[in-house]
Amino acid sequence: MGKTQKQSNRVRENKAREEDSRYYLNGFVVCCCVLWCFSFLVLFVVVFLLLVCLVLLGLCCWDVLVFVGGVVFVFGCSLVWLGGGVVLFWFRGVLRRVCWVREREGVPEELRGWAWDRFPVRPRGFFGLGVSEVAYRYCATFRDLWLRRRLGVRPVVRRGSPIWWGRVMHCLLDAAFRDVRSVLEKGVEHWRAYEILSGLAWRRAGEAGAPGCGDAAGFYRSIVLMLLGSSLASSCMHGGEGVGWLPPPTEYRVDGSPLGLSSQLRVDALGESGVVVEFKLGMPNGDGRHRVGLAGYALALEAELEIPVDYGLIVYFSSVSSRPRIKVEPVFIHAGLRREFLENRDEAIDVLMQPRPPGKPPRGCSKDCPYYEQCMQV
């Protein structure tokens, strides 16, 4: 069974598992809401019956009953109001989730990248946005985007910050994939290829912006070794004279201009059968923004190639070091993700059309933000 086939099966299995758990969650929430309403009704009836009994037994007069009944009624109304709000909130969540699950059954035509000539894929403005600018929302209010695009503020990336390490990692991965492809295409033996490329490690670290960094050189060597190992395993298993498996093309250029995105978008890697691959530094933390980014690339690829792009992979590297831990997250690029990307894009365009910058995020700013100094002065 081919690699892509296995990945597709895994994606399908994960999707089915996720949907099952969501249906159970929805059922649980509905049961909770019904139980809450039922228990309030029971409480109300019990209090009322108790009061009537007291009157009948002569332990209480009608005035007291009316007074206590009024208090219970007002209290009950407040509870119903409060509870109704909670129930509505839950039901809204349930309905949204149910709609979302239904949407995931397939990708409607109007959410394919090739539908760029009509809403909702058609953009309100053309600003040549990057997918990361739109999807990752480093600044929740898009203030960074406004500063960069409207005032021409240049980001200051501090050495050693997460953004700096992310850039170094991308450069090293690109170099390793390209180098391995290039030597294998020339027919160099795998062990000899490793000797040649291992000697380039320090140079590649310098080119990635981390001169003299042992971790960066070690990371490059490890990736090269992994890729050569996969290639050697494939050529040993399948035999023949061919070069066997080759690393997929990296930094794949795609024109996202029909969607209001940059004409020079770069997909980290394009796997077999058009699977979009994104590399990320760190481990998966349940943050859906990376998935939304994949949807952006999928839409751009669909607009350019006019073929459906439904699957993606997010490859997480725990660190830039000689022994990174790697986790691969398969993603089905469903309608919900596409819609979220398009909503983010429209919001970013609206922000850029405003004459004044948007406010700062209510949750405060990290000093690692590359616009921190300039942003505080605006």
Ligand code: SF4
């Ligand atoms: S400093 Fe805060 S408000 Fe300014 S761009 Fe960065 S995250 Fe946004």
